[in-house]
Amino acid sequence: xxxxxELQNALRRRRESLAITQAHLADLSGVSLRTVAxxxxxxxxxxxxxxxxxxxxxxxxxxxxxxxx
Amino acid sequence: xxxxxELQNALRRRRESLAITQAHLADLSGVSLRTVAxxxxxxxxxxxxxxxxxxxxxxxxxxxxxxxx
DNA sequence: ATCCCTAATGCAATAAACTGCACTTTGTTC
DNA sequence: GAACAAAGTGCAGTTTATTGCATTAGGGAT
Numbered sequence: 001x002x003x004x005x006e007l008q009n010a011l012r013r014r015r016e017s018l019a020i021t022q023a024h025l026a027d028l029s030g031v032s033l034r035t036v037a038x039x040x041x042x043x044x045x046x047x048x049x050x051x052x053x054x055x056x057x058x059x060x061x062x063x064x065x066x067x068x069x
Numbered sequence: 070x071x072x073x074x075e076l077q078n079a080l081r082r083r084r085e086s087l088a089i090t091q092a093h094l095a096d097l098s099g100v101s102l103r104t105v106a107x108x109x110x111x112x113x114x115x116x117x118x119x120x121x122x123x124x125x126x127x128x129x130x131x132x133x134x135x136x137x138x
Numbered sequence: 139a140t141c142c143c144t145a146a147t148g149c150a151a152t153a154a155a156c157t158g159c160a161c162t163t164t165g166t167t168c
Numbered sequence: 169g170a171a172c173a174a175a176g177t178g179c180a181g182t183t184t185a186t187t188g189c190a191t192t193a194g195g196g197a198t
Binding site: 101116 | 148154155157158
């Protein structure tokens, strides 16, 4: 599964588990409603800053690790 | 440590451990030399696509996970 | 049916990432 | 010292993310 889909799914599941709307998430994160909706639908190519803003609010952790071959 | 720094450090360490230059990494990943250099210095706000291109070549895994409180 | 809330979408404007080129700086080797 | 390679930087152009606004679609409740 590529990272676009992973991000998309994680955001939607996490937002719904917190029972907040896209609009509320947009307010909390400082990311526009438009962009939130696009990312949740798997569209677009969000910047690292946008990803971090959303991840912070949603309690999602982004981690870098060396691949095990 | 924020994700910008983590990305910056991971990229540089990983690239140097592979003993390739910024220019070579740029060729392999399809990301311009300019952008590679900026990210390694911690500047800029790379897009998800750019991050993925570099992570692929460097064997770095990007993972999303729920934060443990 | 209407009303309300949420999500999705078209369009246009702005901000910013990405790029290439030329140049400078730094470090290393001879 | 000179010569070379790698990294850093200024600038301008192109591409694209981001944004706001208006609109549409869908579901749920009255």
